[in-house]
Amino acid sequence: MSKSMIPVRVASVRDVAPKIREFRFTAVDQALPAFSAGSHVMVEMQGAEKTYRNAYSLMSDPADISSYGIAVRLQDESRGGSVFMHTQVQEGDVLNIAPPANLFAPHWAAKKHILIAGGVGITPFMSYLPEMKRRNADFELHYLYRSAQTGAYRQQLSEALGEKYFSYDSDHGQQCIVHQLLAQLSPGAHVYICGPESLIEAVKTEAATLGIPAGIIHYEEFAAPKPGKAFTVSLASSGQQIAVDGESSMLEALEEAGVEVANMCRGGVCGQCVTGVKEGIPEHRDDFLSAAEKASGQCVMPCVSRAVTDSLTLDL
Amino acid sequence: MQTNADKPELTLNPGVKSRPQYPPVSLNPAAQCQVFIARKNTTGDKAGALLKPLMDEAEKSEKSLNIIPLVVGEDGDVISMSQLPQTISSLPLASSFYLAGTEAFIWDVAKLICEAGFIMEQVHLLPPVNNERRLFCTHCYAITEPVTHSPAVCSGCGRHLLVRDHFSKIHRAYVGVQIDAEDPADLPEESEELC
Ligand code: FES
Numbered sequence: 001m002s003k004s005m006i007p008v009r010v011a012s013v014r015d016v017a018p019k020i021r022e023f024r025f026t027a028v029d030q031a032l033p034a035f036s037a038g039s040h041v042m043v044e045m046q047g048a049e050k051t052y053r054n055a056y057s058l059m060s061d062p063a064d065i066s067s068y069g070i071a072v073r074l075q076d077e078s079r080g081g082s083v084f085m086h087t088q089v090q091e092g093d094v095l096n097i098a099p100p101a102n103l104f105a106p107h108w109a110a111k112k113h114i115l116i117a118g119g120v121g122i123t124p125f126m127s128y129l130p131e132m133k134r135r136n137a138d139f140e141l142h143y144l145y146r147s148a149q150t151g152a153y154r155q156q157l158s159e160a161l162g163e164k165y166f167s168y169d170s171d172h173g174q175q176c177i178v179h180q181l182l183a184q185l186s187p188g189a190h191v192y193i194c195g196p197e198s199l200i201e202a203v204k205t206e207a208a209t210l211g212i213p214a215g216i217i218h219y220e221e222f223a224a225p226k227p228g229k230a231f232t233v234s235l236a237s238s239g240q241q242i243a244v245d246g247e248s249s250m251l252e253a254l255e256e257a258g259v260e261v262a263n264m265c266r267g268g269v270c271g272q273c274v275t276g277v278k279e280g281i282p283e284h285r286d287d288f289l290s291a292a293e294k295a296s297g298q299c300v301m302p303c304v305s306r307a308v309t310d311s312l313t314l315d316l
Numbered sequence: 317m318q319t320n321a322d323k324p325e326l327t328l329n330p331g332v333k334s335r336p337q338y339p340p341v342s343l344n345p346a347a348q349c350q351v352f353i354a355r356k357n358t359t360g361d362k363a364g365a366l367l368k369p370l371m372d373e374a375e376k377s378e379k380s381l382n383i384i385p386l387v388v389g390e391d392g393d394v395i396s397m398s399q400l401p402q403t404i405s406s407l408p409l410a411s412s413f414y415l416a417g418t419e420a421f422i423w424d425v426a427k428l429i430c431e432a433g434f435i436m437e438q439v440h441l442l443p444p445v446n447n448e449r450r451l452f453c454t455h456c457y458a459i460t461e462p463v464t465h466s467p468a469v470c471s472g473c474g475r476h477l478l479v480r481d482h483f484s485k486i487h488r489a490y491v492g493v494q495i496d497a498e499d500p501a502d503l504p505e506e507s508e509e510l511c
Contacts, residue, residue: 188433203334211347211410215437311344 005044006030009265010148013066013091016152017145020120021086022059025068028094032065035100037131038124038220041068041292042098042210042266045084050248050256053082055266056098057220059126063134068097073120073153101264104220106132106196111143111188113139114181116203119248124220125194126153129161140164142181144199146171178206185212212213221267225249228283231307235259235316236278238280250312251301259303268304275300276315334482336419339445343373347412347438349382350374353400353425354443356389356418362445363416370414375417388417388425405432412438412495420461425487440456451479452489459489465507467495479510 008025017023024031035058041284045052057226061068068164072085074171104124106113113132115125132139141161145151149302158165168176182191182203191207194201200219207217233242233250244253251273254261268286278298284294286301300312325452331352343350352371354363367385374383386403388393395403413429415422429439446461451470458472466479470492484491 185409186433187407187411189409208346211344211412213409213435213437215435216409296450 002179005098007094008032008097010089010091010093011100012097013089016071017150019074019149020071020152021074022069022152023085023089024060024073025070025095025097026066032068033099034065035068035127036102036105037062037127037190038104038106039100039102040072040104040124040265041100041129043070043085044096044098044265045089047080047084047088048250050080052084053080053252053262053266054085054181056103057124058128059123061130062127068100069088069126071120071123071233072127075148103265103270104192104218106137106192107190107218108135108137110190111125112186112190113137114185114189114191114194115139115141116176116181116191116195116199117141117257118142118144118193118199119146120152121195121199121220122152122157123194125192128192128223140166142166142168142176142194144168144170144176144290168218178202179210182206182210182212190216190218193217194221196231213278219271223315225251225266225268225304226285228274228306231309232311234279234308234311234313236313237316250300250306251303254316261316263303266303269302273301273303275302278313278315279314280310281307283308284313326468336423336441336483337439339439341363341414341442343370343377344438344440345374345377345379345381345505347381347410348385349384349408350410351386351407351411351413353386353388353413353415353417356387356391356394357417357445363398363442366416366442366445367414371487389419397424401457404434409434412440414440414442416442417445418448418462419483420450420488425444427488432501449450449487449510450478450487450489451477451492452484452487453477453492459487461493463492463510464492464508465509466493471498476491 007028009028010023011026012024014022040057041057042053044054056070058068059071072082074086075082106128112302117125148171154167168174193203200221204217227246230246231244233244242253242257244250251261251263262272264270269288271288277298282300283306285304288301324383352367354367374381388397415425426439447464450461451463451468452459453470453472455475456473458470460471463479467476468479470477475494478495480491480494484490
């Protein structure tokens with residue numbers, strides 16, 4: 001790993017929604033680093049067959065670093081990480097995490113913050129809220145969930161936020177009309193979305209239709225890398241061949257083989273893992289490279305992207 | 317201690333370019349409100365002429381756009397700079413701004429727009445109508461404008477300032493550094509017209 005990992009102890013585990021489990025981490029031998037609202041950590045999980053590395057938003061108050069909190073949704077199409085967290089991790093266990101990084105910080109200069117959470121996407125906002133209160137920031141939280149699966153912390157949020165809180169339980173037919181929400185915004189408002197891609201797309205599309213500038217819409221999606229067909233990676237420097245199976249990401253396969261690649265979000269958004277391509281055609285799945293860069297085929301984001309060709313030679 | 321990054325700042329080399337670029341502006345028809353702001357010009361209406369094609373296009377759009385022309389000046393028939401913030405803050409979020417005038421003017425208005433909560437993505441700057449610059453003295457912090465030649469005499473401290481091509485977005489002015497540090501009494505011979 002390019003960053004030194006921090007061992008943490010699992011201090012508590014509890015279910016906060018039918019499919020969401022909350023974990024509290026405390027320090028083992030080194031103090032937990034400070035973090036800012038919107039940060040995430042990458043958690044390393046030693047499975048029997050392979051090591052999983054997933055990024056999770058810190059959902060605890062940035063002012064309190066006696067512990068870190070994360071909440072993990074059991075993913076229906078999990079490649080293992082969330083299943084591991086739900087079934088294997090217990091109180092007292094020690095896990096390794098990468099120090100917090102922030103790709104989703106609030107724009108504090110905004111006059112009003114509109115937070116839109118979908119399901120487990122509530123987590124980054126859990127770290128925003130105490131900070132927003134301290135700064136006396138104007139905000140609204142719009143929380144979309146399915147009570148049969150998600151909807152963690154809604155009781156607590158509704159009590160703490162009062163009229164700043166709006167909830168939409170789609171299992172009870174409650175719908176958030178994105179158009180209405182956006183149409184009433186005034187200059188100085190910034191919108192933050194964390195949730196599934198469909199929610200992010202819906203808000204972006206509606207904003208574009210309304211003529212709302214894209215620059216006030218901020219979002220974070222930790223799309224777990226989706227499986228694909230197997231291929232082989234060769235390293236230009238050494239000629240080493242590394243097999244990437246259908247279920248693993250290229251980044252995971254490289255790490256498994258002991259090859260270090262800088263990374264942060266592991267979701268194709270931060271740009272850290274960009275790697276040159278010498279031969280072969282990448283199948284781009286990231287949100288970082290521009291259309292022109294993708295078309296050039298000269299670089300790839302191995303955290304999410306794969307290969308069209310049977311092999312890909314990387315500039316490593 | 318001087319870092320490498322600072323070095324070019326301290327040389328008297330006007331070739332270090334950090335001047336704003338003014339790429340061609342096109343209409344953003346997605347914005348419901350189209351706001352055209354020009355400086356009232358006493359010598360021909362160059363600013364108005366720059367905005368005209370964009371306004372024409374906005375008028376022809378099949379979407380019924382709300383077109384707001386604002387001419388800024390001092391006389392009664394126009395809006396004054398001090399009234400501008402109030403007018404801007406009454407505009408909807410879905411606004412697109414097109415600014416024309418001197419370079420200092422367009423950046424002043426851009427700042428007012430951003431202070432009202434809009435973002436630079438919504439602000440389109442047309443190329444400045446002339447070569448007039450606002451000059452910020454790095455010695456006494458006074459502002460001198462308009463400046464069309466370099467070196468220029470600082471209105472605050474009287475130093476002869478080399479007008480650098482470095483535009484400070486904070487001061488919305490070009491940075492001027494003393495040219496005759498050795499002997500302030502020695503007037504530079506050449507004066508160069510700025511572009
Ligand atoms: S790690 Fe962030 S884009 Fe790959």
